[in-house]
Structures are given as structure tokens and as C-alpha cells.
Amino acid sequence: MNVVEQIITFEGVSIKIKREDLLHPYVSGNKFRKLKYNLIEAKKLKRDTLITFGGAFSNHILATAAAGHENNFKTVGIIRGEELSEKIDQNPTLKKAAEFGMNFEFVTREEYRKKTTNEFLDNLTKRYNNFYLLPEGGTNSLAIKGCEEILNKDDLTFNHICCAVGTGGTISGIINSSSSNQKVWGFPALKGSFLTEDIRKFANKDNWELVEGFDFGGYGKVSEELIFFINDFYSKYKIPLDPVYTGKMMFGVFENIKKGFFKKEEKILVIHTGGLQGIDGMNIALKNKNYNLIQFND
Template identity: 55%
Template structure:
């Protein structure tokens, strides 16, 4: 994978009875097809960060994440492709007590491990201090000089990468929709909007802090909003209705969604369409930000509870 290349994803139209009934056009930008692991917004966020690390002659990357973080897996794969060592500070010290067992049960960490990432499992209390000067200095003493990428990958370089998601051909859409985690992707989209367009973000987690995070990176204060009613209880939370929706959507469209981000976004978009939130002849573009690799871990959880799994 060449991190200097310009990648343009195809837009796939969604055909559903509801859309025909409400006279609303919906397309999905297939960012998930960029790469099996460095896909969607992960490629966009890492693109300029990888280039910067190389430019600064860094030999390694350090980043943060939870046990099922798409960002952790993507960083490990991207680092290997770029010839950089990767280190992951993982929330949950219990995961490091039996690494072999953890890797057996966790596809995300196994992918990262198999692509050369070294782990440092820390307690949740210590993890909350990850941005402190003392914490970073300890990491430098342990791993030497490194390039630091924040949790979720969001920084100014990541936002610049996400600006490249939209192309001139996307100017005919009225609304751009995306899932929101740390705010980097939606910030890039807002910064590349045309004057007539609006962005709707669907947060995957609870909390009122996201708006302030987005405002740190955007040059436009208008033409965007966060639709906060579709987080399904918070980050990595899901229920039977969401799993059923994901399976039904895959059956009808051939597009696989994940239950952390894109599944919640599409559930929300179609629910808003059903409630006549959008007027007739509205054109919507939803960004598929990837995250498919995390489904294996979710399915393991579902199987352990004898619940319906996501059909891949």
C-alpha cells in the first residue's frame, strides 16, 4: 500500500422500498474496500501521519486503544507496510496476564500482534492518564524516540486525510452522513463541504463532549450537526435490533456493516427517512468507514451468549 497515493472510493446506490416510497436517494461511499485492515477512515487518518513519521525519521509508532480497536489493528498493519515498528498501549491490564489466551479470543489484537505490534497492557485508571507528560516520558524511556498517534487516530494530519474522502463528483449530494468516534472523520468532511451541503454525524458513544472536539478542527461552524439518538447505549454497545438490522441490510444490499459505527449510522439514516426528516428528492451520501475486521470479535461475544451473530 502506497500511503502517498490518492484513493477515490466508488459510490454504491442503495435500493430499498422505503427509499422509493419516501422519494429519497441514498448512496454509500465504499471506503471499506480500500484495504482489509487499513480501510475507510483508518487509511485516511493514518496516511499523513505515516508520511510524517517517515519524514521525521522515526523508527516506530506508539498509539492507544481498547481491546477491539480498529485503530490498533490498522496501525499495526500500516506500520508494517511502511517499515515502522508499532507499539500499542492497550486499555485493560487483565488482557496481558495470559497473552496467548487473549490472542486466541481476540481477533483484533491477534491481527495487530501478527503484524508486529508490541503491547503494553495498562489498567483503566492508568489509561486515563495516557496523555499526561509523565506517562509519555515513561513510554519514551521504555521504547525510545517514537511518533505518537492519539487514540482513534484523530489529529490535524488525520483531519487533512479525511478531507480527501469527498470528491468533486460528490457535490450533487445534499447531505453527507458519517459515524462519529473521536471526531476526526466528520471534521475532515465538514472542511471539504460545498456551500449547499450539510453533514450529519451519528455518534457511536454517549456524551456531550464530541461537539467541542469537532470544533477544534473545523473551519466551518455551520452546516453540520450530531444526531445523538442512535448510539444504542454507548461505545461498543449493541442489541438484538441492531444485529437484526445489520443482517437484513446485508441481505438486501450486499453491504456488510459493523455494529460499532456504520450499523448505527445506517440504522439512524433509514429511521430518519422513515420519519420524514428529509424532504422528497433529497440526495444522501453515507460514508462507509470500514471497521469490518472487528465483527469477528463481536460475533465471539454473541456466540458466548447464544445470540444471533452477524452474517459475514
């Protein structure tokens, strides 16, 4: 599989960006990697339905719907927020997932917090007998196996590898396939010290570190400064970033270059993990706040 790679320069530092976002229009970036071996396993087990979980603008929900459609699986999304059931047409992510044939179950936030309990899962089993369960965000051991394929032998020449962190699955796969003399930097998109422990469950090396301070207030939170950065980045480099993951990561990378943390003689690889589908939904929220919108105009 040939992945597009682009080289940009910022303040004299050369950065190669691996465009995983271009792997598939809807099963984008790390979602493509995470689903690959899970789909193989679901077929092996002769399951006919994929069931998973997510929020209103979840990349994972849309990716599962698209992948299920292409691979002849029925798909069910357990969606956090029962109020969304009457707003599907106003939600670009859920609307597109529905077009791919996904059926939804909208649950309260309280019910959603119970999604991993035996009671919740037993109830799913009673209603959907022959299904394959994918966790929220898609991270499991098979997802890690897929993410281990993000790096290739040519990437082992880089001193630093940077990626955004959500559930910790993608960075775990990257850590496992990196060389021990490389440093893997994760830029969390959300607050919470639990990420370190989650990564340690899957990562088999210690050559990594999380870079705190670039979550912009938490998961899905943005600022006018971040939106300006994303739009300015596109105007200069013609590479779109999303506001939840890759925008925050690249902002953090640039800030660390300004501080001299990354040196001009060092080689930096940045993983673009996708997530661009969420921009339409984010722009709705930005418009309601009278913020500037994310716009990729040539």
C-alpha cells in the same frame, strides 16, 4: 484513488454509499485516511516506531499495526485492560495485530486514563526514544487533512452527507471539504456531549449537526434489533456494516427516512468508514449473550 460507490433505495429515497471500507483489507476506511499523512510525517522525522493506544477490539490498533508493517515501522500498542495480556489468542484484533509485528503494553484502566499526562509520555520517551505518537483513535490535525480527501468534486452535488462519529476526526475532515450549502450529519457511536466541542476544534464550517439517539446504549453496545438490521441490510443490499459505527449510522439514516426527515427529491451521500474487522470480536460477545450473530452469507 478510485473508491467504489453503490446506490441503494429505501422507501423511495436514493442513497449513495461511498465504500471507504474497501480501500485496504486492514487499514480500512477512515483509518487509511487518518494514517496517510501521519505516516508521511513519521518518515520525514525519521522515526522508527509508531506508538498508539486502544481497547481490546480497536480498529485503530489493527490499522496501525498493518500500516506499520507495510511501511517498515516498528509498532507498539498501549492496550486498555491488563487482563487481556493472557487472552491475545482469543482476541481476533490483537492476534492479527501481533501477526503484523505489533508489541503490546497492557495497562490497567486507571493507568490508561493517564495516557496523555506528561508523566506517562515521559516514561514512554525513556523506553522508546525514536518514536512517533498517534493518539487514541488516530485523530489529530494530520488525520483531519487525510479525512478532507474523502469527498471529491462530484460529491458536492449532494444535499446531505452522513457518517458515523467516534472521536470526531472523520466528520471534521468531511465538514472542511464539504460546501457550505450541504448539511453534514454525524451519528455518534457513543454517548457524550463532549463530541460537539471536539469537532469544533477541527471543523471550519457550521453546516453540520449530530443526530443523537442511535448509540444503542453507548460505545460498543448493541441490541438484537441492531444485529437484525445489519444482517437484513446485507441480505438486501450486499453491503456489510459493522455494529459499532456504520450499522448504527445506517439504522439512524433509515429511521429518519421513515419519519420523512430526508425527502425523495434530495440526494444523500453516506460514508462507509470501515470497522468490519471488529465483527469477529463482537460475535464472540454476542455468542456469550445467546444473541444472533452477524453473518454475511450470500
